[in-house]
Amino acid sequence: MPKLKQDIIVVPVDFSQESQNALTTAVDMTGDASKVRVVHVLPPLEAISPAVVWGDLDDQTRIDAVKKYAAQFLKDHGAASASIEVRVGSPGDEITTFAEEINADLVIVSSHGYHGIKRILLGSVAESVIRHAHCAVLVLRRQDAE
């Protein structure tokens, strides 16, 4: 079996503990954070939030805010040279579309391991990524999962 190419690795990040693990794993695997493309997916802006109804909040403002936050996050986790992409929409779709666009070799995704109602209501982003990705996907099991 040929060695898996690891030149471009996509790591979806929602800034949770689980996604930190995914990021660290990616950096460890490649040994070079600049090969890591971090992606964060924002839910669409609520048309009923006071910020939209009364204020002038738009997606660009949110994207800029996340980018600023993410830069610090990457720095804190030893991945300052990784790039950051912010998308708006449904996480599963946006992650795979992004991976395809940049011709990624691998997606490293963490699983939150939700159970019960949250599992039913939130579904699994990891599952959706596995199903739709055009490239290899590495799913990290939740650290405290039984």
Add this chain to the structure above:
Amino acid sequence: MFSIKNLQFVFGLSLSLTISNVAFAQAATNESQVSSSSISTIPVIEEEPPAKSFFQNVDGTFKTAVDFMEHVLFYRLGRSEREYIVFERNSIYQRARGSDGPYQNTNPQDADQPQELSAEEVKVLAAQGKLIDGHSLSGETKPYRLGKLNGQAVEYITVKQDNPIGGVSYGDRFAFRPANEDYQILGKKRNLPGEIFITQSAVDKWSEQGFLKTSDDPPQGQPAYLLSEEIGGIPIVVAWLALGGVFFTLFMRGFNFWGFRHALDIVRGKYDNPNETGEVTHFQALASALSATIGLGNIAGVTIAMTIGGPGAFFWMLLCGLFGMCSKFTECTLGQKYRHVKPDGTVLGGPMRYLKVGLAEMKLGLLGSILSVVFAVMCILASFGGGNMLQANQSGSAMLQMFQQDRLENISVLSNEIKTAAKAENVDEMLALQTQKEALQTEIDTFENKFKWIYGVVLAALVGAVIIGGIKRIGAAASKIVPSMCIMYSLACLYIIFTHLTEVPSLIGLIFTEAFNGTAMGGGIIGVLVVGVQRAAFSNEAGAGSAAIAHSAAKTEEPIREGCVALLGPFIDTIIVCSMTALVILITGAWDNNEWTVEQGLKGAALTSRAFQEEISWFPVLLSIAVTLFAYSTIISWSYYGEKAWEFLFGARSTFIYKIMAVIAVFVGTIVNLGSVLDFSDMMILGMAFPNILGVVLLSPKVRKDLQAYWTRYKADEFKTYK
């Protein structure tokens, strides 16, 4: 045969009537021989109501929930029991099911009553409103009900008879007075005691004749006619809200007074720093929170309070608004203090956050988790009910009334003509009028059904377009109209107030005197207070915690500052806007108008509208439009609250489920009249106050400390101003 034993003048003015044994003994002899033995032989018809529709079953389920909630949330502290009787003299006529023949009296010795009634005579009785409502069969309301008599399927009518003597009408209630061992009539308006007294022996006679409503399972040793009800006392939730407001006001040392000017400065934008964290300016946060509270509470709530509790109820509403300012201040400061700022700069804040995080800080994590979950669940339910279905339902009715105005007026003209014809005993005329009235009523019902479907679909589509479709402009446009609508409404009120300026001082005096003499409800000031506090809470939602969700979105690093802004909410909502409505209702005398409140049965928004019509004839049209817009913006704002509570419980990615349910609720709320469902969800708004106030009280020392620190810095002129 009409005899009055005690004809006495009370206070030299009102006529006092006592129906005594003697009067009855005579009456009974005249009314042929009615003895208890003949009564017992009257066959009893068992009602067989048609199968309940799906919605009626839903309503039934909620009825159980409502009853349960009433026992818990509205458990009355210090209540007392009142024993009373209800005069219900029924003459029951039946015929075989499906027959067209005349109806037979089930009581062969029914005094002064015919043994047979033809279909035409039944129609005349229906026209006079003397029949108990019939069943609705395949969408058509029949004059009769379905039942079983000795195993036979019958249709039957129940004629409501007045007492031939003493001015006692069907359905009159009399309270038992243990001291005098007699019964005093309770008026239809606010249950005010009247001047008719019934002695025990007369009551015994009525009971023998079967003229009294009886309970199915009377307590042991009590006659079946002696019913009892709980009166007085303070519902727990009302006490909770009121004590909360008083506590916060005292604990913050009257910050609603001395912080007021600073609050105005903040709203003006004096301290708005665009670079601070958050989503909206102080003014925008206030506008957003107000669009959830301004609406039915201000237009209908005040009127309801005064028709039930008299002008004094409004005094307590005002006081509640004043104290509520500090409840709002405290809860919204906490909302801001414990909000969670997400990486994209948007925030999630409100009671569910401060209850959980704030109490955890105080090592009360378990309590905090429980309270936050209870709050979030109640908030979701309230957002479907009081914040959604109720709004859709009431605005639909307001619009419907606007379109149907002519027909409705014709109906009341016809009803009056029928009354005149009945007085003149002109049967042909009555029949002709009743046929006309029925035709018109059918027209009204058909239109109503169609209209409600269309209105429900349109409103649901407009709500869906914003909350699911994400079309920002509709929501923004509707909400931004609210302040101007509010100003327009206030101007109309001011116009009425100024044209009657000379009456205003005495009317304001009335509000204050009635608040303390308690005559308005015939039951002490507590009853009046309860009504006022409850309506104020529904109107300004202080203590419920809902506004803290909106206020936590404000751009500021100073939680106290947003709390200051929030305290203007109850001031604008209750002290300004509600006062406007209250004065109009007092000037027009609508709260005490017999014709409107008793005869036409107008209440809430419809009564307010009628009052305005008296002064500005075209205003009701504008009012209907305003009610609809208020309702729409309330639905939008409350959906946001509900969604945030949902997000807290189930995560942001599943909110689409909430949104779909909210849109369905709009439609359902419009088309069906689900009394219990609406009551239930309405209660949830007050129910939110339980977990919220408990948590806020526990957290309030932190707020007080923050306030002192903030004020020291403010006094030292440390804050940078921007305007």
